[in-house]
Amino acid sequence: MxxxxxxxxxxxxxxxxxxxxxxxxxxxxxxxxxxxxxxxxxxxxxxxxxxxxxxxxxxxxxxxxxxxxxxxxxxxxxxxxxxxxxxxxxxxxxxxxxxxxxLGDDAPQASAAMMHSWAWDGARALWRSGHFREAVTAAARKVNAETQNKVGRRDLSETKLFQSAFSTNAPKADEPRLRLMTDDGSDTFRSIHRGAMAFAEGCYAGIRNPNSHEDGLPELPEHEALEQLAAFSVLARWVDTATLLTI
Structure with a gap:
């Protein structure tokens, strides 16, 4: 809005x-x-x-x-x-x-407050105090938790959670799926969900884990943190708008 x-x-x-x-x-x-x-x-x-x-x-x-x-x-x-x-x-x-x-730069401007609420709500307090790296990590935790809530699973988290949720396999009793489009048997269906799994793995392996586990890292510049926050916003929006498929 x-x-x-x-x-x-x-x-x-x-x-x-x-x-x-x-x-x-x-x-x-x-x-x-x-x-x-x-x-x-x-x-x-x-x-x-x-x-x-x-x-x-x-x-x-x-x-x-x-x-x-x-x-x-x-x-x-x-x-x-x-x-x-x-x-x-x-x-x-x-x-x-x-x-x-x-000034010759009329490119669109990104705002953290305009990102998906799961990402921004998780990051807001730390962001405002200038703790950008921790803010991104908090956003990652929030997106993970909301995804667990949506699919009703506490036994998986982060990469494995998203691999299961976006799997193109049929749902099982204890393994619900998230669908970004109807399974029409097309390459597009398989590509979208394979991409969602790979994107989630990139977010957690390439952003969340280094931010959380590397001691002594310098603070992220705000513009870099904003880019990382945007990645989790994209993932959050996919999960939030996906259809939950159960049996």
Whole structure:
């Protein structure tokens, strides 16, 4: 699902209005007062707005908590980091396409938040803290677990699990199958399921295992981790949309 940009920008605008600073004596209905600065909105209003805004920020700028400064200005306005993140995200929503075109790179942009939920939900917390290699490993575990849930098997995992699930053999009482298309006896049917098995093996043998078992590996660059996460997203989508065949 794509972001409703007008709605998101309206939420941003409302948050910025609520968190703007004003002199305490300028609050409507207050006589006198001091020169103390306060937020324009009531705390309850700001907190409610922030709840929505944070979810938008997580989609537009997944690492905003790490990348947007959270410095001493927060002592003046506790919502300082949120406000700058909102301003950046608003620019991203409205100007990214223009910037890419002007800089000569208007290629499609990948977003982790737009990947299959099994992959992103597994990776989200570690990703946002910059632990990209561990995030990919967590996504791999999540996809494996959801596949076990779908086929009802706990005795197999990872490569062997997918080899059994996507096998073109007929299902058995204790061996359900996943079908990406109807078995019409065609080469296409056999090719698709053979490819799914090989792809799953590549994901776990070539990505998950090295990430999990090699000590002292440097942190993955974010763009490389995104590529690896996308691989597990593809696998997750195949499993999720496949028809479960049992006897």
């Amino acid at each position: 794509t972001i409703d940009i007008p709605w998101a920008r309206n939420e941003f605008d409302e948050f910025l209005k609520l968190t703007a600073l004003q002199r305490a004596q300028d609050v409507p209905g207050v006589v006198g007062g001091t020169n103390r600065l306060v937020n324009r909105g009531r705390p309850s209003e700001i907190v409610a707005s922030a709840h929505v805004v944070e979810q938008i920020l997580d989609r537009v700028l997944p690492r905003w908590r790490q990348e947007v400064p959270d410095d001493k200005n927060k002592t003046i306005n506790r919502w300082y980091q949120h406000r700058e993140a909102v301003q950046r995200a608003d620019a991203a929503l409205t100007r990214d396409e223009e910037v890419r075109a002007r």
